[in-house]
Amino acid sequence: MMASGQSPTALKWWFAMEMRRMRDSAGLTRDEVAQAVKGSVPAVGHIEAGRSLPKPLELDKMLEIFGQSERADFFHDLRARAKRGKDWWIGFEPSVSNYVSHLNLFLGLESSSPQIESWDALVPPGLFQTPEYAEAVIRAGRSGMPIKEIRKLVELRMTRQREVLEREQPPKIWRVIDEAALRRVVGSPEVTKAQLEQLATLAERPGIDLQILPLDAGAHNGTEGTFTILTAPPELENYPGCVYVETLVKGYYYEELEEITRYRNALTRLRVQATKPKDSPTLLRRIAKDLRSP
CATH class of the missing domain: 3.30.870 (Endonuclease; Chain A)
Incomplete structure (x- = not known):
């Protein structure tokens, strides 16, 4: 597991980059990923750009087709921490x-x-x-x-x-x-x-x-x-x-x-x-x- 106390913004970015690189390594297109998770190509694009996070079942399916199911615990932890907490600069005027x-x-x-x-x-x-x-x-x-x-x-x-x-x-x-x-x-x-x-x-x-x-x-x-x-x-x-x-x-x-x-x-x-x-x-x-x- 990753160390605690990290920036949610950074966690979301890293999550997005990992998802994109795993898809590339698996030789899949965004369209193929969208079909597998029964979603849309723009939605997959938002995930890979760090603008949104997949739902838990979507994440499991993505990891399965990427051949990365063994890393499910890591990515679910990363996803959960990217959704909670706030960055240190939030709160300035x-x-x-x-x-x-x-x-x-x-x-x-x-x-x-x-x-x-x-x-x-x-x-x-x-x-x-x-x-x-x-x-x-x-x-x-x-x-x-x-x-x-x-x-x-x-x-x-x-x-x-x-x-x-x-x-x-x-x-x-x-x-x-x-x-x-x-x-x-x-x-x-x-x-x-x-x-x-x-x-x-x-x-x-x-x-x-x-x-x-x-x-x-x-x-x-x-x-x-x-x-x-x-x-x-x-x-x-x-x-x-x-x-x-x-x-x-x-x-x-x-x-x-x-x-x-x-x-x-x-x-x-x-x-x-x-x-x-x-x-x-x-x-x-x-x-x-x-x-x-x-």
């Missing part, structure tokens, strides 16, 4: 929810993933930001937003950190950050120094590997943008996880094994060029010392 509605799936996957890896080229990741640094980043990215709303988004980000970093079984985290992002003064030199100290402290924690891509690394394969790789729980036998890439308008999820492999290879090359994790706390504190107050 509607104005906040509207601003981050496109992030619902990412927040769910992140808060449930056993391993999070990323390349961060512009700013330290939101999962590691101090409140003051986060406020400065959000204020710059959302010009014109009332300060009251900005502070609600900061609160959301701090809650996100607690939900991921302080959960019962924290994820293994491996991030590569560009040195240029660390030297950029955000908010003020004092705010940036505090942020660098927080990164140094986090880098010393078990389960967190933080590397810095130095300025003298020259050309590298991370110039096309930042990305995050989210690993799925091992119980999901057919689902390798996904890569999340965020743009100004929306986020994109890449879940095909070939796509994930390309991103993972890119991250591996960045790791080779970056500092060793054990050296990062010292370098971060040295960068902080280099910053000068006006």
Whole structure:
């Protein structure tokens, strides 16, 4: 059985991906599945898109025709937990929810993933930001937003950190950050120094590997943008996880094994060029010392 406390949104997504991959492996079409369960093709499509869940008898029939009946207990447990409970961000004011509605799936996957890896080229990741640094980043990215709303988004980000970093079984985290992002003064030199100290402290924690891509690394394969790789729980036998890439308008999820492999290879090359994790706390504190107050 999967560990408890996982996001219903993530569970529903994982359920959908597993159902689709099992159908593909069985060599069946959606039409054939719909006929077997005496349902409709659109209904099967909704299940595979994560918009709905099959009824218990439909699930049993699907697993039977997929040749996966032995996994019935697992999928019924997954289905039941996807239907109950609520995600941690539910309850924030509607104005906040509207601003981050496109992030619902990412927040769910992140808060449930056993391993999070990323390349961060512009700013330290939101999962590691101090409140003051986060406020400065959000204020710059959302010009014109009332300060009251900005502070609600900061609160959301701090809650996100607690939900991921302080959960019962924290994820293994491996991030590569560009040195240029660390030297950029955000908010003020004092705010940036505090942020660098927080990164140094986090880098010393078990389960967190933080590397810095130095300025003298020259050309590298991370110039096309930042990305995050989210690993799925091992119980999901057919689902390798996904890569999340965020743009100004929306986020994109890449879940095909070939796509994930390309991103993972890119991250591996960045790791080779970056500092060793054990050296990062010292370098971060040295960068902080280099910053000068006006």
